[in-house]
Amino acid sequence: MTAIVIIGAGECGVRAAFALREQGFDGNVTLIGAETPLPYERPPLSKYLTAAAKPIRPEDAYAEKAIDLRLGTRVSRLDPASRSVALDDGETLTYDKLLLATGARARLFAGMEGCLTLRSDRDAAAIHTRLKPGARIGIIGGGFIGLELAATARKAGAEVTVIEAGPRLLGRAVPEEIAAVVRDRHAVEGIRLLIGAGVTMADARKITLTDGQVLDFDMVIAGVGALPDTALAEAAGLAVDNGVVVDRDFRATDPHVFAAGDCCNFAWHDARVRLESWKAAQDQGAHVAASMLGRAEPYAKVPWFWSDQYDLTLQVAGLFDMALPVRSRETGDETRLVFQCNAAGHLAAAAGIGPGNTIAKDLRILEKLIERAAIVDPDVLADPSQNLKRQLKAA
Structure with missing residues (x-):
């Protein structure tokens, strides 16, 4: 057998x-x-x-x-x-x-060996039991994991500092237009954001920045990939x-x-x-x-990610090239939707953010357009008067 x-x-x-x-x-x-x-x-x-x-x-x-x-x-x-x-x-x-x-x-970089990380249910239990009102939480990394933990900790009443070495949050995941919405929401919620701040050393209670500043916490979590x-x-x-x-x-x-x-x-x-x-x-x-079992067709599933932070849901379909420009589609005051086409005119990536599932339907349509390798007119996709479902039917 x-x-x-x-x-x-x-x-x-x-x-x-x-x-x-x-x-x-x-x-x-x-x-x-x-x-x-x-x-x-x-x-x-x-x-x-x-x-x-x-x-x-x-x-x-x-x-x-x-x-x-x-x-x-x-x-x-x-x-x-x-x-x-x-x-x-x-x-x-x-x-x-x-x-x-x-x-x-x-991942733990050299000098961070004493930090907590989140990968398993045991890790989560060790972190969640210490998320209490007034607890001082330091989070290294402004990616999905770090920011989700920051939102969770803040909702529990903790005082949270997020330290990101790069020039902005979510630098490898989404374009600046989407990252700015996330940054502003965390700031409104009272998160202390130290962006462009490098870390030379950290342990379970302390973070030393590259400028020599030493920050004390009740718990330090590394979310660096x-x-x-x-x-x-x-x-x-x-x-x-x-x-x-x-x-x-x-x-x-x-x-x-x-x-x-x-x-x-x-x-x-x-x-x-x-x-x-x-x-x-x-x-x-x-x-x-x-x-x-010898039955597979070529793999064509589009990379797809999502993140929940506070009442916001962020969704990404495809992979953005951060060196190339993106276009925006007007969707209303509470949401943002951006997309990117490659040199051949194919829709390559799309991302949206908004309360709950407000951007889910549009992202699903754009995901299908990416999966079909559709050549699109970016001006049409950017025009909110143009129905996205019609673009999918025409693809």
């Missing part, structure tokens, strides 16, 4: 395991997770003061689909030659196909370059090994990219399941 082993029980690994069953695979499926809790959703950890992590699937669903879920289990070695994985308890599993869905781990978890792949001799390098079918450099989710480097349009995204983990999990 054919056996598929999946290393990593996060969003991507779980989605792949269930997608295999949905697509008719009746061989053995083993899903290995290093954490002991039932696989859970990670996005809410930074967005809400949650009492408990939300399971991705109920516990009985795994048994119902005959998925052998191994929790609290680490893989010590991957051997592509013998198609086997060695577990830390001494057991060895053999496979016909293997999926690496090992995700990513929090994540690194792909590729140790197993590297030790096994697989190609790794900012993630496990995969082809159009998400196959690694060994024909029986695949990789997907936060840990993989894949081709999208004319570039190699690695995404840290709940939506990408879901999409790639389903896609790689089909690939392992």
Whole structure:
């Protein structure tokens, strides 16, 4: 009987395991997770003061689909030659196909080793229990994680300082027009923003800036990005370059090994990219399941991100080139919508921000236009009198 082993029980690994069953695979499926809790959703950890992590699937669903879920289990070695994985308890599993869905781990720059980070439910519990009225919270990093934590901490009544080394917030994620809305809202909420401020050293209670200033806090959190978890792949001799390098079918450099989710480097349009995204983990999990069964079509899902901060929802479809100009579409006083076309005239990226789901419908249409590689007239997209649905029908 054919056996598929999946290393990593996060969003991507779980989605792949269930997608295999949905697509008719009746061989053995083993899903290995290093954490002991039932696989859970990670996005809410930074967005809400949650009492408990939300399971991705109920516990009985795994048994119902005959998925052998191994929790609290680490893989010590991957051997592509013998198609086997060695577990830390001494057991060895053999496979016909293997999926690496090992995700990513929090980045910590030298000198920040004592800071808290947010990646797991345990990390969230350690942080949330200390978010109280008057608590002094220092957050290093003005990206999605740092700003979501800042909003969560402020709603809990904490005094929050966000330190960003770059010239603006969200410098790698969204254009300035959207980042400015986020910046202004945090300022209104009482967040202290130190932008363009470098950090030379930090620990759990103190941050030293490059200008020599020392800031004291009750808790310091570093939200300075994540690194792909590729140790197993590297030790096994697989190609790794900012993630496990995969082809159009998400196959690694060994024909029986695949990789997907936060840990993989894949081709999208004319570039190699690695995404840290709940939506990408879901999409790639389903896609790689089909690939392992020899049924996949070319991967065409558009990168998509979202962030909840206060009552604002920020959504991004596609990948912006921050060196190129963007256009705006007038949407009303409470919302902003921007987009970018590439040199060939294709819609390449779009982003919007507003209360609740006010920009969701427009972003969904623009996402579909990006997915279809539509050539668009930017003047038409920028004109609020032009119906976006008509542009989609014409694409």
